[in-house]
Amino acid sequence: MPLGYLFGGGVGAEPHGIELYEASPLVRRLYEEISGWTGLTAEGILRGELPAGRERRQSAGTIREAALAVAVHDLLAEAGLRPDVVGGLSLGSMTASTLAGALDRRSLFTMLARTADAPGPGPADADEGMALAFVQAEDAQSPPPWQGLADVHLAGDFGPVVDGSRRILMLAGHRAAIEGLAAVSPPGAIVPLPGRDIAVHSPLRQPFRDFIAPHVASIPFTAPRIPLLSCLERGELKTADEVRDMFERNPTDPISLVDVYEGMRSHDVRLGLVMGPAIPEGILAFPFPVVHVERPEHIELAVSTAYDLGIEFAQTDSGTRDG
Incomplete structure (x- = not known):
């Protein structure tokens, strides 16, 4: 019975992942790795105040959000759950690509850290x-x-x-x-939306897209190892070039959660696990049951729900890394 993982977008402005970090050595090791790739401390990623400056704040927030999503993925893998299909929104689509094996984790977090240097708006630019x-x-x-x-x-x-x-x-x-x-x-x-001063997924992000394009071009993408759904149009990303194209277009093109979950329905997904808090709980309609996973008790709920639905569990070992 297929299991889908959904990764939200957005920026982790509020502290995220503290309970998982304190409870799990696996998560603490992951955050130390991310710290080495980004230059942010593990404590800063977890709960530090986001830095001043529009793009620096955005960069740190995306690192916080992606770190939590990867941590949840790894804890679920440690418990024997692995997705049959993945997809996400915006930042979530890039995190999903990493966990589908289309790029490695270092490449994702290095790119997110690099965005801190993107040029901000000029004095004559409209808010x-x-x-x-x-x-x-x-x-x-x-x-x-x-x-x-x-x-x-x-x-x-x-x-x-x-x-x-x-x-x-x-x-x-x-x-x-x-x-x-x-x-x-x-x-x-x-x-x-108060505090949202970046017009993401619109033509106004073209300067940011131009800035990050050379870095995206240098990432060694590969074909995903499991089905990876696009949030920019209905369909599956099957080649390295298609994943790279999604990364390139993501800043300026509109996103669709509907395209992701309808793609999962076409793969006969019977349970969706939502990584982290970026997709609100209990508000949106999904065509299959979903469990939102953000804290230690949610891991237990995800595992028990999957077991009750007859989801097949993988052999558990230390190999929790898919990207």
Whole structure:
């Protein structure tokens, strides 16, 4: 019975992974490795205050988020659970690629550390922002209120909520345009996100994409060893070139959780394990049961749920590293 792993995107602004780190020597060894690759201390990755500067803060936050996701993966592997198919959103898609064997861990974390040096906005550049858009189900086929606005872009699709009444989308663009759109929309329809000052997955990230492109070009990608789903369009990434293309396009192209979980459904996934807290629990509809894994007790829940559903367990040994 196929098991899918879902990796969220976002930035780990809040402390993550402390309970797992304190409980597991395996996780402590992993964080020491990541520290050596990134120059951040293990304590800083876990709970340090994020540095000043937009891109430096983003870099440290992505390292924090990816470290927790990899730690959860390794603890599940230690317990005998290994995914049959993986996929994720944004940062999560890159973490999933690593754990599918398309690049090694050092390459992922070195790249995330390198992004700290990306150029920030200039003094004449407009402030950037993000928002969530809540679209009523009956309006799903109507033109969205941001259509035709040059400074607001569709950045992501998280799909319908559990009761099917609304669909949650993500918008990115100039902050003033997003706030102006929220002001003329029905209450709660457009919700600007405080503290989100980078218009990810939009054309405004082209300078960042140009900056990181040479580093991505130098990464020795390989074909994934297990099915790896794209979040940029519906489909599976089967070759090294396809994974590299996803890394290159990720900063500027919109993402879709629906593409990932529908891809998992096409692989007959019967249980999804969500790595870390980046995908909110209990809000979104999934076509199969999901367990969110972030703390030690969640590992036990994931294992018991998999056992109850008849998921096959792997032989456990010290070889928890897939990437």
